[in-house]
Amino acid sequence: MRVSLALPMDASAVARRFIIAIGEMILGEAQYGCVEYRVDRANLRRIAEAERTLDYGEGQILVRVSAFAFTANNVTYGAFGDEMAYWRFYPTEDGFGIIPVWGFAEVIRSRCTEIPVGERLYGYWPMASHAVLTPTRVRDHDFVEGSAHRAALPPAYNLYLRWSGLGRTDDERTYMLFRPLFVTSFLIDDWLAEQSWFGAEAVILTSASSKTALGLARSLSVHEGAPPVIALTSRRNADFVQQTGYYDRVVTYDDLAPLDALDSAAIVDFAGDGALRASLHEQLGDRLRHDCVVGASHWEDRGPQQRLPGPAPTFFFAPAHLVERMKSWGADAFNQRLDAAWDGFIASTKAWLSFKEARGGSEIVAAYTRVVDGGVDPASGEIFHPV
Structure with missing residues (x-):
């Protein structure tokens, strides 16, 4: 049986929980009413709240998503949703998608003998009130999501931490906001060092106020032998970027002339702005040693691919480098190095x-729109509570 449970956008948290609870009683033990936030895959500004009935069976768990962070990195998931298969993690109706997010959830129903009701989990969730997972390879501190439609997707996104038993003392808001982003920052820093910084006199980071760029800038600033780090940002965010202390110099998008003084440079591009990329390639010319594409915080300005002076832009896919480093260093050594770098960054x-x-409701839609429009204070972290 399928029941429609329409939730008004301005419904209070108490009313929303009541409606979902009533839905559970109507739908029965093996089904559950869920609220999703779906976006138009062709226009990320369009977001709508919708209800859905979740089915869960033997070997599965049903979780309530309690909180997740939402940043420019999540906008990148949407911007590259087709190319990088981000829409496939939590599929929905044609033309719409659910942007994956990092956060915390509690197990409220379990048909998996190894994962009890009440356990708190950290991982990769839908923008939704609830989700169903199929735990496999369950260990004391983590498990792998084993749903068939996710089998071919990058394994880094299918690992869930059993937070209740980890004994970590991290602030949960800080962890969900920065941990997945800082892993990417850490991996780029390691990769640039492996490439000897491409012989560049300086490393330029676009969208320098974005969370992943900040993590990379801080990592480079304390990495012995790393070249100076130049922030490329909007005039509005220039003061904040300078005050972090992570960058050696701040240049604004409307005045790229200071880059003329560089003998050579490498770019790490978090903006994904096609016009900006063209301007940088034309200005630096054969002085540009490498252009590493990471994100698309300027998602509407990506533009068509075009031939550019200098080296062709190359996409950096963090999960692939993560797998390589796990093999070469071993999981324990990797996590020790990551945690040491993490502690220093978070303290800063x-x-x-x-x-x-x-x-919930209208607050999430308004905050989502703020992030997508680039209107978020760079010193702030956006945390969403779907129920």
Whole structure:
């Protein structure tokens, strides 16, 4: 039986929980009413709240998503949703997609003998109130999501931490906001060092106020032998970027002339802005040693691919480098190095980081729109509570 449970956009958290609970009683033990936030794959600005009935069976768990972070990195998931298969993690109706997010959830129903009700999990969730997982390869501190439609997707996104038993003392908001982004920052830093910085006199980071860029800038700033780091950002965010202390120099998009003084440079591009990329390639010419594409915070300005002076832009896919490093270093050594770098970075954010929290319905839609439009204070972390 399928029952429609329409949830008004301005419904209070208490009312929303009541409606979902009523839906559970109507639908029965093996089904559950869920609220999803779906976006138009052709226009990420269009977001709608919709209800859905989740089915769960033997070997599966049903979780309530309690909180997740939403950043420019999630916008990149949407912008590259087709090319990088991000829409395939939580598929929905044709033309729409559910952007994956990093956060925390509680197990509220379990048909998996190894995962009890009440356990708290950290991982890769849908923008939704609930989700169904199929735990496989369950260990004391983690498990792998084993649903058939995710088998061919990058394994880094299918690993879920059993947070309740980890004994970590991290602030959960800080962890869900920065951990997945800092892993990418850490991997890019390692990869650039492996390439000897491409022989560049300086490394330029576009969208320098984005969370992943900040993590990379800090990592480079403490990496012995790394070249100076130049922030490329909007005039609005220039003061904040300078005040973090992570960058050696700040250049704004509307005045690229200071880059003329460089003998050579490598770019790490978090903006994904086609016009900006063309301007940088034309200005640097044969002085450009490498152009590493990571994100698309300027998702509407990606533009068509075109032939550019200098080296062709090359996409950096963090999960692939993660697998390589896990093999070459071993999991224990990798995590030790990552945690050491993580502790230093998080300590540095205490001087500037704050949080904004959105709870359900209209608040989530408004906050989502703010992030997609690039209107978020770079010193703030957006945390969403779907129920």
